[in-house]
Amino acid sequence: MSAVYVHIPFCRTICPYCDFVRVRDRGAPVDAFVDALRREIAWASPEDAPLRSVFFGGGTPSLLDEAQLGEILDALDRRFGLSTAVEVTLEANPDDVTAEKAWTWRRLGVNRVSLGVQSFDDAALRYLGRRHGADGARRACEAIRDAFANWSMDLIYGARPVGAWTATLEECVRFDPPHVSAYGLTYEAGTSFERRRGEAIEDDDSLALYREPRAALGAWKHYEISNFARPGRESVHNLVYWRNEAYHGFGTGAYSFLHGVRARNTTDLHAYLAHPGAKCESLGLTLREVRLETVIQHMRLADGLTHAAYRRRFGRALRDDFGPALDALAARGLLSDDGVCVRPTAAGFELNNEIGLALIG
Amino acid sequence: MPIPQDRIRNFCIIAHVDHGKSTLADRILQVTGAVDERNMKEQTLDTMDIERERGITIKSVAVRLEYTARDGETYALNLIDTPGHVDFSYEVSRSLAACEGALLLVDAAQGVEAQTLANAYKAIEQDLEIIPVINKIDLPGADVDAVRRQITEVIGLDGDAAIPASAKEGTGTLDILEAIVAQVPPPKGDREAPLRALIFDAKYDSYRGVIVYVRVMEGRAARGQRVLFMSTDDRYEISELGVFVPEARPMETLEAGEAGYIICSIKTLRSVKIGDTVTDALKPAPGRLPGYKEVQPVVFCGLYPAVDTDFQELRDALERLQLNDASFVFQADSSDALGLGFRLGFLGLLHMEIIQERLEREFDLTLVTTAPNVAYEVHLTTGEKLTIENASKMPPAAHIERVEEPYIEAEIICPTEYLSGVIELCKKKRGIHSRVDYIDGKRCMAVYEMPLAEMVLDFYDRLKTLTRGYGSLEYRLIGYRPGNLVKLDILLNGEPVDALSCIVHRDRAEWVGRTLASRLRKLIPRQQFEIAIQAAIGQRVLVRETVKAVRKNVTAKCYGGDITRKRKLLEKQREGKRRMKQVGNVEVPQEAFMALLSVQDEPER
Numbered sequence: 001m002s003a004v005y006v007h008i009p010f011c012r013t014i015c016p017y018c019d020f021v022r023v024r025d026r027g028a029p030v031d032a033f034v035d036a037l038r039r040e041i042a043w044a045s046p047e048d049a050p051l052r053s054v055f056f057g058g059g060t061p062s063l064l065d066e067a068q069l070g071e072i073l074d075a076l077d078r079r080f081g082l083s084t085a086v087e088v089t090l091e092a093n094p095d096d097v098t099a100e101k102a103w104t105w106r107r108l109g110v111n112r113v114s115l116g117v118q119s120f121d122d123a124a125l126r127y128l129g130r131r132h133g134a135d136g137a138r139r140a141c142e143a144i145r146d147a148f149a150n151w152s153m154d155l156i157y158g159a160r161p162v163g164a165w166t167a168t169l170e171e172c173v174r175f176d177p178p179h180v181s182a183y184g185l186t187y188e189a190g191t192s193f194e195r196r197r198g199e200a201i202e203d204d205d206s207l208a209l210y211r212e213p214r215a216a217l218g219a220w221k222h223y224e225i226s227n228f229a230r231p232g233r234e235s236v237h238n239l240v241y242w243r244n245e246a247y248h249g250f251g252t253g254a255y256s257f258l259h260g261v262r263a264r265n266t267t268d269l270h271a272y273l274a275h276p277g278a279k280c281e282s283l284g285l286t287l288r289e290v291r292l293e294t295v296i297q298h299m300r301l302a303d304g305l306t307h308a309a310y311r312r313r314f315g316r317a318l319r320d321d322f323g324p325a326l327d328a329l330a331a332r333g334l335l336s337d338d339g340v341c342v343r344p345t346a347a348g349f350e351l352n353n354e355i356g357l358a359l360i361g
Numbered sequence: 362m363p364i365p366q367d368r369i370r371n372f373c374i375i376a377h378v379d380h381g382k383s384t385l386a387d388r389i390l391q392v393t394g395a396v397d398e399r400n401m402k403e404q405t406l407d408t409m410d411i412e413r414e415r416g417i418t419i420k421s422v423a424v425r426l427e428y429t430a431r432d433g434e435t436y437a438l439n440l441i442d443t444p445g446h447v448d449f450s451y452e453v454s455r456s457l458a459a460c461e462g463a464l465l466l467v468d469a470a471q472g473v474e475a476q477t478l479a480n481a482y483k484a485i486e487q488d489l490e491i492i493p494v495i496n497k498i499d500l501p502g503a504d505v506d507a508v509r510r511q512i513t514e515v516i517g518l519d520g521d522a523a524i525p526a527s528a529k530e531g532t533g534t535l536d537i538l539e540a541i542v543a544q545v546p547p548p549k550g551d552r553e554a555p556l557r558a559l560i561f562d563a564k565y566d567s568y569r570g571v572i573v574y575v576r577v578m579e580g581r582a583a584r585g586q587r588v589l590f591m592s593t594d595d596r597y598e599i600s601e602l603g604v605f606v607p608e609a610r611p612m613e614t615l616e617a618g619e620a621g622y623i624i625c626s627i628k629t630l631r632s633v634k635i636g637d638t639v640t641d642a643l644k645p646a647p648g649r650l651p652g653y654k655e656v657q658p659v660v661f662c663g664l665y666p667a668v669d670t671d672f673q674e675l676r677d678a679l680e681r682l683q684l685n686d687a688s689f690v691f692q693a694d695s696s697d698a699l700g701l702g703f704r705l706g707f708l709g710l711l712h713m714e715i716i717q718e719r720l721e722r723e724f725d726l727t728l729v730t731t732a733p734n735v736a737y738e739v740h741l742t743t744g745e746k747l748t749i750e751n752a753s754k755m756p757p758a759a760h761i762e763r764v765e766e767p768y769i770e771a772e773i774i775c776p777t778e779y780l781s782g783v784i785e786l787c788k789k790k791r792g793i794h795s796r797v798d799y800i801d802g803k804r805c806m807a808v809y810e811m812p813l814a815e816m817v818l819d820f821y822d823r824l825k826t827l828t829r830g831y832g833s834l835e836y837r838l839i840g841y842r843p844g845n846l847v848k849l850d851i852l853l854n855g856e857p858v859d860a861l862s863c864i865v866h867r868d869r870a871e872w873v874g875r876t877l878a879s880r881l882r883k884l885i886p887r888q889q890f891e892i893a894i895q896a897a898i899g900q901r902v903l904v905r906e907t908v909k910a911v912r913k914n915v916t917a918k919c920y921g922g923d924i925t926r927k928r929k930l931l932e933k934q935r936e937g938k939r940r941m942k943q944v945g946n947v948e949v950p951q952e953a954f955m956a957l958l959s960v961q962d963e964p965e966r
Contacts, residue, residue: 005921184917207913226917241921255922262925283925293928300919332889352915354889356931357938 003053003240007251008061016129019188021253038075040276053087053237062096087236094132094140102147112150120171121164153177157209158185169216178233182213244294296356304343366618367547373441376466377474381496385528393426425604430542439620448709459561459576462490462545469503473511475774475833493523548618555646556580558639565685571627576620583614587642597625630687658706661750663731665702678724698860698944732957733817738765753859755848765841767813775832782827790815852895874903880956887911
């Protein structure tokens, strides 16, 4: 499997916690950017593996107009061939969502929306510096739910008031989205939240919040550390990352992983417009590193990694490469190995970095 | 032709650290033409980097200078450099014994300090002619008259006779040289008597082996002579002898009254004892020169490689270091907590710091060091006496009749406004007040007797902090005294950690235990299980602290750009964990083994 990520860096307002590449959209050269994207896509060499997913992330891809989005999808179709089997996800800001827009996206070929609800609590949304309020979030959910069978509600816990999380999850369950992402708020370097790190909640409190969706979303499968899905509604795109498979990245700051090379497009918008696809980082991984990253990534997934899949992919036995670490981790109760499949336990989710540390050896 | 004794002057320069000893030595070398201006390297006599950085001289060198005095005669002046720190006080005393006179250098701005006094007393004890020199008179803060008064009143020398000088600018250097010629008595000693030469220093040279610095007291040493080192009872043949000017100048003989070097194919510094007497092997002198003693280490610490596999490397490094510093001792030691390593003994705290730093700097080793401790004398109920250099080796309390610990007499000089703070600090360190002397209106000297164990932890640092750098300290060992001492154990999840055991005074045991446990709680990172930290005396647990289990350690978000970054981050963390020591199932960071030091910073209830 392979995937395509398209980064749309423009935002109406900048969220104080976001560390993705983004710029204000006012007066921004969006058309020129779309042109540059089309050129970058046209020059790409598709992988041998069949394309299974396209993901528009940002930034705010939902502020693209119909023509802009259409042109990018056309370019992707010409280069990669977009069948209905390809999951095409658009990240949307509740502010941008109307019933009409939702149907337009649908008509253009988008078949999944990842909706940045974050919370159904006005105070929490203000804390996060979001433009929308709880009612706006509700209206957006309804519009998306009407137009899309496949959509994800993206939520953030840890914002103040901390207690709003429970009610947000209850409301989430009422909207019954096929997919839910639930991420803890982080205070990343380089964001305006960085200097507010002192407000970050304690580990033990964070653990309690982390456990809440596990209980509230019992009817969903907790298939990844921070993600829940109804059967068959797992994010095809993110599974490519979590299984450490190949992906193209288009747009400013977009990462790609092709032929064992991790690369990143320039993060500078004007440099990108002049030379679409110019890289600012490029790192060839050794096979050992790829094997290690692959196992670490799979341990984020409830389904883990089968011995057979590892052997198929690398032509070696998982136990030959990681046997002692796997045994030690099993002894610590962080994963299980039934001889067919190695998968993390519930503790293995909560202490996932410990698995990575042990696998490094 | 040998130089007649009345044309020889043997002298040294003594001073408090940073009062300008090396600069004056350089100036003297320059004025006498031993070093020309063009080749002048700052501070020629200090050869090691660390010495220069710390402004101290660890090992001495003797240099012969030719000086034509105002009386028209040419004199051989032997400048014998002395170690500048209290830890090397025995070596200092041997260097002084090689001289007839001493320049006592006092900083014109700082005045008499603790080491000025201690060194002056040592010179007086050796019956040296002392010429006071007031240095740095060019400094804006110089107060020559005040320093003259201090020299008179505090040291008891004639302050009015002190020579004002600025070694930096060269002022007063000739006056100093003239004073040496006029005031320092020429050496005595029968040149026809059997050879007796005092070893006052030795250095290791990788090409020539050990270079032994001697002052010939009686008789003469000659090239090719068979000699006997009287304390070690070793026999050698002198393959070369001579003087440094400052480069080596080989000669045929060194006669009574002269100071110079001998080389006789000695492979390691350990074979040479400072203070020993060299005599003729065939016609030995009837007895040794007075004043010889074996120097015993007084401060100990454990040194372990951060990575177990570096044990052999550490051993090699220690062996190589010992080639040019025989004053520290080491032996292999093993700790349950820290694995294989060494127990080292030093002459003092500064000595310990220098050795540790040289090991890390010159041999590129990452080391785990345990908090320093002293040697205890343990008298058992059976009447047996043990010397314990490692708290974990302390026998059970039931077998102990009494424990004695080394005491020092400390002289602390500080501005009077800090005196109350100094007294409080000394009291807290179990100090026994002897007296307070006032140096002048502004400064005073507090004399305390206190356990060396209290001194080795952090006394000097705290003294410096509390006197804003103005306090100076000098101490000497005054013997062993019984103390109400107990062994404090630290247990992690019920298992005692040998490297964290310490011997403390019973009255402070609970406080130390409580503070140490709380420090450790902050130092030991949370792990997957709860960690109980206990401080105990014997079976009695004084305090329990808990490091809570880590229950969440997860990177919640991991998209395409994060995968390799996260792996690298984990690899870095993993590297950090590798440097931790595995104690039972608990990972303990290296700093924890030095926690006893930081405990002292905590305010005591």
